[in-house]
Amino acid sequence: MKKIEFYFDISSPYSYLAHEQIKLFEKNNKFSVTYMPILLGGIHQLANITAPGLNPSRAKHMIKDLKICADWYKIKFQFNRYFPLKTINIMRGAIVAEKEGFLKNYTESFFKAAWVDSLNLNDNKILEKFLKNLDINPSKFLEKINNQKIKDDLKNRTTAAYKKGVFGAPTFIVGSKMFFGQDRLEFVYREAKK
C-alpha cells in the first residue's frame, strides 16, 4: 500500500471525523497513516480562504452536517462550544509529540478533548489540567513548544503543505494525488491500494 499523508489541525472538526475513520481503516488493513500536523489558520491565510466556521451561513449548516456525518459513521461527536479553537500551542505540541514518539496518542487525546468532551482548549488553565491528565508536565511542555525551532518547524510544515496544494483540512496526499475532505476517504484508500 502507498503512503497516505493526513494533514490535520485539532481545530478542524472534519479532521476529527477523518481521524476516527482512519483509525478503523488502520485496524482493518494493518496499515499506518502518516499524520502531518499543520496550522489550519496559517493555511487559510496563505490560500486567502475564510474558514467555513467563520462564515455565518456556512457555520450554521456545518454544525448540522458534522452531526449527520458523525451519526452516519457512528462516531461520537459534539461541536465544541468554545469554537473557534486557537490551536497554535496544541499544534506546536504535536510536533514535540512527534519528535518524542507519542504523536498518535497526543492527537487522539486532543481530538477527543475538542470534539467529544467539548473542553475549552482556549483557556490555558483547562489546557494545563488536561496536559497533567495526559502525564505531560505542563511547564516543561510550554517550554518545549516555545522553543523557536518548534515554532519554525510548524510554520515551515504549514508553508510546505500549502506549496503542495493544501488549502484546508483534512487533506490527504497519496503520491502525486491530493484529496480534500473526510468525505473523500474512499478515494484516498482506492488510490493507496492502486
Next chain:
Amino acid sequence: MKKIEFYFDISSPYSYLAHEQIKLFEKNNKFSVTYMPILLGGIHQLANITAPGLNPSRAKHMIKDLKICADWYKIKFQFNRYFPLKTINIMRGAIVAEKEGFLKNYTESFFKAAWVDSLNLNDNKILEKFLKNLDINPSKFLEKINNQKIKDDLKNRTTAAYKKGVFGAPTFIVGSKMFFGQDRLEFVYREAKK
C-alpha cells in the same frame, strides 16, 4: 416519499454531478425531484462567500475532484474551458422554461452543453445557436427573459433560498432539513424516505 427540492445553477459543475445522480434516483424510485433554479452568484454575494472556482488554490483542486467524482459515478464530464460561466440569462430562461413546462429538458440540455460539450455559453452567438438546436426561437426567448417579471422572479427565488439557509449549490431541502453538496445525496434520499 417526502418532497426533495434541488437548488441549482447551470454554472455549478457539482450541480451537474448532482443532476446526473438524481436522474438515476428518479428512474429507480419512480419519483420526481423538484428543480429550483437560482442564481449562484447572487447567493454567494448574499452569503459573503467567494465561489470555490474563483479561489486559485481551491479551483485547482476542484477541477481534479470533479473528475474523480464524475468517474466514480460513471458520469461523462469535462470542465468547461470558458469557466466561469455567466448564467444569469440561462437561469432566467430556466424560469421561463418552468412556466412553459419544459424545465427538465431545458436543464438537461444546458447542463450537458456546459459540462459535457464545454460550450462557450458566455458567447451570445453560441448561445443563440444552441437555443435554435433546442427548437427555441432565440429572439422570442431573449424577449421573454428580459421581461422584468422574470428578472424579479429569479432574484426573489434566489433571496428566498438564501433566507432558507442556502449558501451554495447544489443544495437540497427536505422538510426542515438542508443538505449541501452532491456528496450528500445519500443523506437526502434517506431523509426523504423517513
